[in-house]
Amino acid sequence: MAAPALEPWLAAAPRKRSSAARRPRRKGVAAARCPEADGEADDRVTLRRIQEAREDLLVSDFWSSALETITACLTKHLELKATKETLSEALGNLHLDSPGDESAVSTGSVPGKTLVVGNCPLKCVCYGLGNFATCVIARSQLTFLLLFMDKFQIPRSHCWVYDPQFSQLETAVLRSLGVTVLGENEEGKRSICGEPTVFFMLHCGTALYNNLLWSNWSIEALSKMVIIGNSFSGLKERLLTRILKENYTYIAKILEGLEELEFPQASQYADVFNDTSVHWFPVQKLKQLPAEIWAFQEEPDYQDCEDLEIIRNKARQPRT
Template sequence: MAAATDIWQAASPRRRCSAARRPRRKDVAAGSPETESEADSGVVLRRLREAGEDLLISDFWSSALETIGGCLRKHLEQLKTSVGTLSDTLGNLYLDPSPEESDVAPDSIPRETLVVGTCHWKCVCYGIGNFATCVIARNQLTFLLLFLEKCQIPRSHCLVYDPLFSQLEIATLNALGVAVLSENEEGKRSICGNPTIFYMLHCGTALYNNLLWSNWSVDALSKMIIIGNSFKGLEERLLTRILQKNYPYIAKILKGLEELELPQTSQYMDIFNDTSIHWFPVQKLKLLSTDTWVFQEEPDYQDCEDLEIIRNKMKGPSAADVNSR
C-alpha cells in the first residue's frame, strides 16, 4: 500500500479536448499568474496532506471507519442478494487487518481496506465548500480522499461539485485526479443503476430531497448510500407539515432507511457534526405503500423559504444530460 502522502500527489495529467494550448513550463516567466497559481495549488496540497496526517492518527478516523464499515457490510450483502454474485459486481468486503499490519510504517495507510477486489463503486460529492481557505471544508475533503483510498474507489470515479469553487480549487481537484462537474445539478443525479456513495456534508435540505427524487424507486435507492446530514435530525428540527410540503421525498423515505451516526470527538466536532451514513434496505423499501412510489413530482420549492442551496440559473442542457456522461 502506498504511503499516505501519495494520496496528495498530483495525478497523471488527463487528456483534454481544447483548442487552447497550455504554456509549457519553460515558456512561463517567473512571477507570472501561471506560476503563482501553481505555487498556491502547492500550498493547498500541502495543507491537505497535513490535515490527512492528523486525521489518520485521530480517534475519529478509526471510529468513523468502524461505523461506515458496518453499514457497507450490510449494503454489500444486499447487493449480493440482488445481483447474485457479489464478487462479480463489487469485489469482496474485507475489514480485518492484514497479517503484515504490524509491519506498516507509521506514515502509511493501514493495510486493511473497506472494499477490495474488482470494484465498481462510484462516488459523488456535493457542497464540499472552499477548502483552499476554510479549515472545515479542507478536513471534509481530506476525509473524502482517504475514504476513497480505503474503499479502493479510483479518484477518477469520484465526481465533485460546489458552485462556490474557485479556479484554484478546481485546478487542485483536477491535480488530485477527481472529476469536477461543470454544471450545477442541484443534486438531481440519477445513479443509472451504478452503486453510488453520495458524500454531502452540511448541504442544504433541498439537495437531499432532489437526490431522492432523481432516484425514486426501490431498485435505485437500494444501490445508494448517503453520507451527510442526519435525516433523523431533519425530522426532529423541521415541523412535520414543513417537511412534508417542502421536502416530501425526505418525509416519505424516513421509514425506508437505516441511519448510523458518525462518532463525535472534540477535535472534529464542527467538521462532522450532525453527520450520518444512510442506506436503504430493500425489505424496508418494499414495506412502504404503493402510493409512496406513485408520487414523482419534481420539486420546485417556489414557496419554500430559506432554501439553503444555490439554484442553477443557466439555460441549456439539463442536469439529466450531465448524468449520461
C-alpha cells in the same frame, strides 16, 4: 507556474456530471471561523495543507471510530460473508438483493448468471465541499473523502465533485488530485443510472437531499445508494411535519425506508462532522413501503419554500 511536486498520497490517479449546491449558511459560518479564511493560497500551499490535514486525521481517534461506523453500516447493508468477499468488492455488488439473486443481474450480464464482482464499479459523488483552500473545516472534509476512497479502493477517476463556490485554484487542485470537477450546477438532481454510488454531502441544504432522492425514486436505485451527510432523523426532529411533507416530500416519504448510523463525536472535529450520519436503503424496507409512494414522482420546485438553503441554477429555473 510549474506544477507542484506532490506527496505520494496526493499524486494524481490516472485520468480516465448533476451537480449540487452547498448549504451556504452552515458553510459560511464555518468559513468565518477558519484561521486561513483571509489569507492567500496557491496550489503548492493548498496541497501541503491537505497533506497536513491527512496526517492529523489519520492519528485521530475520530478517524478510526468513523471508519468503524461506516464499515458497520456497509457490512450490515451488504450482509458480507467475511471469508469470501471484501467490503470494496461487495460495494460493487450493491445492486444485488442477495448473493444468489438471479433476478437482479445487471444489463449486459450473461442470462442466468449473477454479476461478477467488479463489473459494476463503485462511484462517489461529493456535493457542497466548500472553499478548502482557505478553510480548515472544508479541507478536513476533503481529506476524509480522499482517505475514504483509498480505504475502500474507489479510484479517484470514479469521483465527481461540485460546489458552486469553488475558486479556479480549488478546481485546479482537485483535478491534480485525480477527481472530476463538475461544470454545471444540477442542484443534486443526479441519477445513479444503475451504478452503486456513495454520496458525500456534509452540511448541505435539505433541498439537495430531496432532489437527489427524487432523481433516484425507485427501489432499484435507492437500494444501490449510500449517503454520508446530514442526519435524516435530525431533519425530522428539526423541521415541522407540515414543512417536511410540503417542501421536502421525498425525504418525508423515505424516512421509514432507510437505516442510519451517526458519526462519532470528537471535540477536535466538532465543527467538521457534526450532525453527520451514514444512510442506506435496504431493499427489504423499501419493498414494505406502500406502492402509492413510488407512483408519485413530481419534480420538486420549492416555489413556496422559505429559507431554501441551496444555490439554484438560474439557467434551469422556469421563466415566469
